[in-house]
Amino acid sequence: MPPHSAAEPSRQCKVAVIGAGAAGLVAARELRREGHDVVLLEQQGQLGGTWIYTDEVDGDLLGRDASRRRVHSSMYQGLTTNLPREIMGFADFPFSTAAMAGSSIDARRYPCSEEVLRYLQAFAQHYHLTELIRFNCQVQSVQHAPAAPAAPAAAAAAGPPDSSTAADIPWKRWEVQWQQLPAATSPASSSNPPSPAAAVAAAADGSMYTELFDAVLVCNGHYSEPKLPQLPGAEGWPGLLMHSHNYRSAERFKGQHVAVLGASFSGQDVARLVAQQAACVYLCAREWTTQQQLDAGRGGAAANIQRRGMITQLNAAGGAEFAVGQAVPQLDAVICCTGYNYSFPFLDLQALGLSTAQQHVAPLFQHMFVPGQGPGLAFIGLPWRVVPFPMFELQAKLCGRVLSGRASLPPAAEMAAWVQQHDKLLAAEGRPPSQSHYLDYKQLEYHAWLASIWCLEWCDGVFCQRLLRETSPPPGAGQFILAQHALAHPRLWRHFLDDKAKP
Numbered sequence: 479m480p481p482h483s484a485a486e487p488s489r490q491c492k493v494a495v496i497g498a499g500a501a502g503l504v505a506a507r508e509l510r511r512e513g514h515d516v517v518l519l520e521q522q523g524q525l526g527g528t529w530i531y532t533d534e535v536d537g538d539l540l541g542r543d544a545s546r547r548r549v550h551s552s553m554y555q556g557l558t559t560n561l562p563r564e565i566m567g568f569a570d571f572p573f574s575t576a577a578m579a580g581s582s583i584d585a586r587r588y589p590c591s592e593e594v595l596r597y598l599q600a601f602a603q604h605y606h607l608t609e610l611i612r613f614n615c616q617v618q619s620v621q622h623a624p625a626a627p628a629a630p631a632a633a634a635a636a637g638p639p640d641s642s643t644a645a646d647i648p649w650k651r652w653e654v655q656w657q658q659l660p661a662a663t664s665p666a667s668s669s670n671p672p673s674p675a676a677a678v679a680a681a682a683d684g685s686m687y688t689e690l691f692d693a694v695l696v697c698n699g700h701y702s703e704p705k706l707p708q709l710p711g712a713e714g715w716p717g718l719l720m721h722s723h724n725y726r727s728a729e730r731f732k733g734q735h736v737a738v739l740g741a742s743f744s745g746q747d748v749a750r751l752v753a754q755q756a757a758c759v760y761l762c763a764r765e766w767t768t769q770q771q772l773d774a775g776r777g778g779a780a781a782n783i784q785r786r787g788m789i790t791q792l793n794a795a796g797g798a799e800f801a802v803g804q805a806v807p808q809l810d811a812v813i814c815c816t817g818y819n820y821s822f823p824f825l826d827l828q829a830l831g832l833s834t835a836q837q838h839v840a841p842l843f844q845h846m847f848v849p850g851q852g853p854g855l856a857f858i859g860l861p862w863r864v865v866p867f868p869m870f871e872l873q874a875k876l877c878g879r880v881l882s883g884r885a886s887l888p889p890a891a892e893m894a895a896w897v898q899q900h901d902k903l904l905a906a907e908g909r910p911p912s913q914s915h916y917l918d919y920k921q922l923e924y925h926a927w928l929a930s931i932w933c934l935e936w937c938d939g940v941f942c943q944r945l946l947r948e949t950s951p952p953p954g955a956g957q958f959i960l961a962q963h964a965l966a967h968p969r970l971w972r973h974f975l976d977d978k979a980k981p
């Protein structure tokens with residue numbers, strides 16, 4: 479059901495946005511455009527999240543020790559984007575070399591991570607978002623404020639929220655507790671010019687602060703908490719075991735025999751990079767279940783990459799056995815590119831009626847809202863196998879409008895029914911609950927739902943212009959639909975992927 483829309487905002491909220499990565503930044507822009515008062519809380523000393531490269535790694539390379547020293551970003555040397563830059567930009571501020579005039583260092587269609595970081599910095603500068611960020615502020619807890627007033631404080635001037643804007647759920651305020659980390663020890667220290675808030679932060683000493691907000695947008699990313707496969711024999715195995723979250727560069731694998739577990743985007747990419755230094759890389763996947771599929775990998779990009787099934791046994795002598803393919807007598811390292819878990823250490827999931835037990839966040843209406851909690855708590859960026867930046871932007875626009883009263887959520891029962899229907903559909907498709915936020919081709923439908931109340935505004939943007947020129951759009955379709963069509967066009971994708979190989 480498309481959200482209800484109204485012409486004028488009727489409410490101004492004080493909103494905490496947790497995280498100044500791509501999702502948090504565009505959320506801040508959309509919220510401010512909608513008239514809200516925004517505070518961006520960021521644990522690191524600079525903006526950019528995932529796109530900040532650091533040599534630092536977690537205290538435990540596999541990520542099993544819950545009390546380990548943590549680094550947020552999983553970025554590594556040699557990464558180039560897996561999407562063309564034309565679809566990695568936000569509307570009104572395309573990720574083109576022109577938009578970043580003077581600062582672009584990598585004009586390729588699939589640029590390096592530093593170029594994406596520069597784009598996000600340029601975006602933040604252009605929309606004056608840096609002044610909203612409190613750097614080195616790590617959110618420790620988010621919970622309902624004890625005696626919640628009926629409406630956001632700022633709403634007094636505009637009148638209390640009506641039932642159409644808050645659905646059937648009473649408005650709840652949130653108490654956000656955050657710790658001011660000393661700048662030098664926060665994950666990945668700043669190279670940004672300090673904002674006034676950052677200047678305060680620099681003087682701080684680990685103190686805790688509590689502040690009330692009308693709404694909280696959770697934009698903390700989901701590529702930091704390693705998900706591990708079963709590794710029988712790992713305890714006595716003498717080699718190096720690590721998760722790709724802590725992979726930084728291939729140099730340490732020079733001349734070694736390395737198994738890379740998982741052959742999705744990061745597994746393939748890491749295998750390709752490590753193979754430039756290693757003697758041999760064994761790229762292990764569940765999907766390669768026959769000798770034919772193993773053989774299909776031969777003669778590929780790197781002659782020293784061999785395919786194997788997943789590891790079934792690591793032995794004390796240093797070798798490994800695989801579900802499919804010949805055992806290897808001596809391996810030096812295993813890199814698990816096996817994905818990430820959703821993690822919200824600052825939320826009391828149980829109190830909110832949420833769970834991440836099945837590797838997705840449930841129950842959530844449209845991957846964003848908790849049925850029964852109203853519009854004051856929302857998650858941005860949970861879906862995967864998507865084109866992330868445009869999706870963040872659309873989700874953020876919806877949040878901004880729901881909070882301002884220009885759109886409304888359905889009643890709680892309807893949201894819960896949507897979740898049930900979504901789960902049923904997933905099961906009917908034979909997919910596990912862990913794929914609940916996996917969108918893939920369904921992202922087009924999802925974008926259309928998100929955009930359904932501001933499609934015209936979106937259509938005026940320059941989003942995907944280049945893609946649109948290179949595909950054959952259906953006659954009479956709006957610009958937004960055209961962009962979706964372009965994204966879905968398999969021939970076009972192939973063209974872009976071929977292009978990635980070019981300098």
Ligand code: FAD
Nearest residue numbers: 497499500501521527528559560616617698699701859866
């Ligand atoms: P992040 O970028 O992770 O930002 C979250 C922010 O929240 C961080 O700054 C973090 O410090 C902060 N934070 C977390 N917890 C707290 C807390 N308690 N208090 C305060 N702040 C907190 N996407 C693409 O579109 N193209 C690509 O080519 C691509 N390649 C990728 C390669 C890798 C290796 C990885 C890991 C991801 C890649 N992605 C790619 C996906 C990418 O993560 C998203 O595009 C996007 O950058 C995620 O943005 P985000 O804001 O949701 O999360």
